[in-house]
Amino acid sequence: MSSNASRTALVTGASRGIGAAVAMALAADGIRVALLARSMDQLAKNAKDAGNGSFAVQCDVTDDSSVDNAIAQVRDALGSAPDIIVNNAGVFTIRSLEETSQQEFDDILATNLRAPFRLVREFLREMRERGSGHIVTIGSVADRHIFAGNAAYSATKYGQRAMHEVLREETRGSGVRATLISPAAVDTDIWEPIQYPGTDSPPDRAGMLDPDAVSAAVIFAVDQPPEVNVDELRLSRA
Numbered sequence: 001m002s003s004n005a006s007r008t009a010l011v012t013g014a015s016r017g018i019g020a021a022v023a024m025a026l027a028a029d030g031i032r033v034a035l036l037a038r039s040m041d042q043l044a045k046n047a048k049d050a051g052n053g054s055f056a057v058q059c060d061v062t063d064d065s066s067v068d069n070a071i072a073q074v075r076d077a078l079g080s081a082p083d084i085i086v087n088n089a090g091v092f093t094i095r096s097l098e099e100t101s102q103q104e105f106d107d108i109l110a111t112n113l114r115a116p117f118r119l120v121r122e123f124l125r126e127m128r129e130r131g132s133g134h135i136v137t138i139g140s141v142a143d144r145h146i147f148a149g150n151a152a153y154s155a156t157k158y159g160q161r162a163m164h165e166v167l168r169e170e171t172r173g174s175g176v177r178a179t180l181i182s183p184a185a186v187d188t189d190i191w192e193p194i195q196y197p198g199t200d201s202p203p204d205r206a207g208m209l210d211p212d213a214v215s216a217a218v219i220f221a222v223d224q225p226p227e228v229n230v231d232e233l234r235l236s237r238a
Contacts (some may be wrong), residue, residue: 009032009222010074010082012061012115013089015039017188018138019047021211022086022218027052029219034074036061037089038171043070061089061115062107070121080122081133087116088138092190094149105152113155117163124167124176136223137164138214139182141236149196157169168231180222183214183235207237217221 011025015037016064023033027050035050036059037043040159043056055077056165059070076081091111093104120135127133136194142150143157171178185191213235221230 002167008034008078008082009084009086010034010036010119011086011088012036012059013120014046015042017190018183018186018211018214019086019088020137021215022088023047023054023217024050025212026050026086026221026222027054030082030222031222032078036074037068038093042171043060050173061118062110064118067115071119081126081128083132084134084136085119086136086138086218087119090138090156090190091116092153092194094194094196095151096149097151098149100152108152108156112153113159113163116160120163121165124171124190127176128171128174132226133175134177134179135167136179136218136221137161139164139180141148141157141182141184142236143180144234157192168229175226178227179230179231181217181221181230181235182232183209183217184237185209186211187213209237210236 009031011019011023013034014023014035027033033050033054034057035043035047036057038060040058047056048052057070057073057193059174060066063074076104087109091108109156133139137160140157142154144162146154164178185208188206191203191205217233217235
């Protein structure tokens with residue numbers, strides 16, 4: 001793109017990990033970013049560090065009233081739907097199917113799949129009407145490959161991939177773009193409480209991707225010329 005000075009973005013899960021890296025990269029690329037997450041203190045610091053008019057919006061993506069309030073704040077600040085939505089917020093556990101409670105399954109579904117649907121549905125019509133917009137979904141290697149202990153997580157990531165592919169078909173030729181970015185394991189604090197079944201050792205994070213690898217992929221996708229859509233990027237450690 002020749003200039004990002006007037007472009008805007010919304011990033012969920014932007015207080016830490018991949019979301020924080022993506023928000024920082026977008027702001028460094030000249031894009032004004034609305035950072036959404038539950039942890040307001042860290043979120044506000046990230047928005048200040050990002051600069052470029054970026055701002056923090058406290059939001060629990062599993063709570064409808066919180067999402068409604070966040071949407072209102074974003075619309076008020078930006079004046080319209082953002083040019084870019086990065087659906088990144090997610091939760092992850094490793095637990096066998098029979099040990100996964102109904103509540104845990106519902107919570108993962110609400111965060112990883114229902115919340116992205118709500119945000120896309122909220123802003124998609126306006127994107128269509130103006131003939132531009134870009135919806136980026138942060139997927140996972142688990143949206144194509146099955147791993148033990150991922151009954152809930154993989155179900156949501158496969159669902160995200162399906163929703164992305166439907167969105168891509170429905171927006172083709174409209175000026176609205178859709179990209180799925182699916183990384184292998186990324187070294188963030190999401191791994192801190194994780195233990196693989198049958199071991200007391202924490203996961204080895206030395207061979208994981210850095211969050212900046214994912215943010216670089218986002219920048220690559222959103223900075224393509226308007227007539228180019230990056231349908232899907234799959235990232236792994238070299």
